[in-house]
Amino acid sequence: MNKQLNSLYKKSLEFTDIPNDLFRKYDVKKGLRNEDGTGVRVGLTKIADVVGYKYVEEVKRDAQGQLFYRGIELRDIIHGRDWNRPYGYEEVCFLLLFGYLPNGEELQTFVKILQDHYELPGDFLETKFLHMPGKNLMNRLQQAVLALYDYDDAPDDISVENTLEQGLNILAKLPSIICYAYQSKMHYYHKESLVIHQCQKNMSIAENILYMSRGDHSFTHQEALVLDMMLIVHADHGGGNNSTFTNVVISSTGTDFYSSMVGAIGALKGPRHGGANLKVSGMMKAVIDEIGYCENEVEIKALIYRIMHKQFYDYSGLVYGMGHAIYTLSDPRSEVLQEHIAKLAQEKGKEKEYAFYQRFEQCAKEVILDVKGINVSSNVDFYSGFVYQMLGIPEDMYTPLFVLARTIGWLAHNIENKLYDGRIMRPATKYVGSTKEYKKMEER
Ligand SMILES: CC(=O)SCCNC(=O)CCNC(=O)[C@H](O)C(C)(C)COP(=O)(O)OP(=O)(O)OC[C@H]1O[C@@H](n2cnc3c(N)ncnc32)[C@H](O)[C@@H]1OP(=O)(O)O
């Protein structure tokens, strides 16, 4: 930091300090949380339900996690899906948006609508990626989504019907946007050969991502199904998660959908939210560099204590991929992923790494319980990067793929809010400063 600016900043703390006890005094819900850690209720939804605790005789008790999309449990969707068909994510998009499971014809119509919007505008690849490569894909995604505004004939039409079309158009274009943002970065910043494959109209979203991100554009049916499942488990998480809430807060001003999307992407980038998948990858690499695939729990825990005490990795004190604002004993998505990882790890010769991830997770639960006194489990981000790694998907794409999957959730909540709430979000803050007189310069 600039020295003079730093000294001004330090001096300012004498004038700007807010003592912590005032938050309690004025009953401020820090982080929009109630006293027992549950979220302050800010809306009603029929899209998804996230269950992580139960009340027994009015006392909050930790519980096994459950996630419902339009009332159907995620585990049932994953176990019940047809593993021969690659359009599982598209089916879930339909379910989240329209509230019911599509029949064959409806799904076909919906998939066709998406496929008809896959292609980017003619000059987009050249002007938005090849001429403007970016070092961070999440920022590039924001710029690309915002740029689509200029290609829209009615960008500021915020009617529900138009929002639906805009949202699906963005979703359909995200596979190309993510892959081109990645390829242009690798070419410009890492001097690698430029790989550009056109998206394929007859493929699913998951298939297109694999097709466009790989040099030889080849992939197996099994790989596409695993990626399709990854998109399903990330598709929605109720109206209270930070990025979905951000999208609705922005939209409540009556602004365009592109602005809401860009805000939500910025929120999801954060390492305490969707950006955790990238952080887990970095953390686990640092851990394995430090202690190898250690089998000694005491040694693993010692390192986790160092992470918690801000002495290792990024010094934030956070064990990434662990803990959740709602889930306590388990995150059902992490369990669903683990059901598939065992087989995948065997196929890819990654059993040793997987076994270490599991040992680390168990140790982290115990250390966090010891230090913070709370039950935590691995969240969706703990194993997702490991799955992507086994699919050969580069780290740069981990959080952007979360954006792609969650776009449907953002869109569904945006529309639900427009239909059934629609009031500008405007909470309050309490002024706790004093009043003073303005002093002329010569009197200061
Ligand atoms: C898609 C998603 O967004 S899933 C979440 C992805 N994020 C991560 O994996 C980052 C690591 N995890 C975390 O930071 C937290 O668990 C969050 C942000 C997910 C939830 O935060 P909160 O709702 O505040 O958690 P909770 O109320 O249970 O936390 C209680 C205390 O334990 C701490 N804690 C919770 N999880 C962790 C963790 N993984 N590592 C270290 N400390 C933790 C909190 O910081 C808090 O500490 P404090 O009392 O000193 O402020």
Ligand SMILES: O=C([O-])CC(=O)C(=O)O
């Ligand atoms: O619900 C939350 O707080 C975070 C989130 O989006 C998720 O876990 O998918």
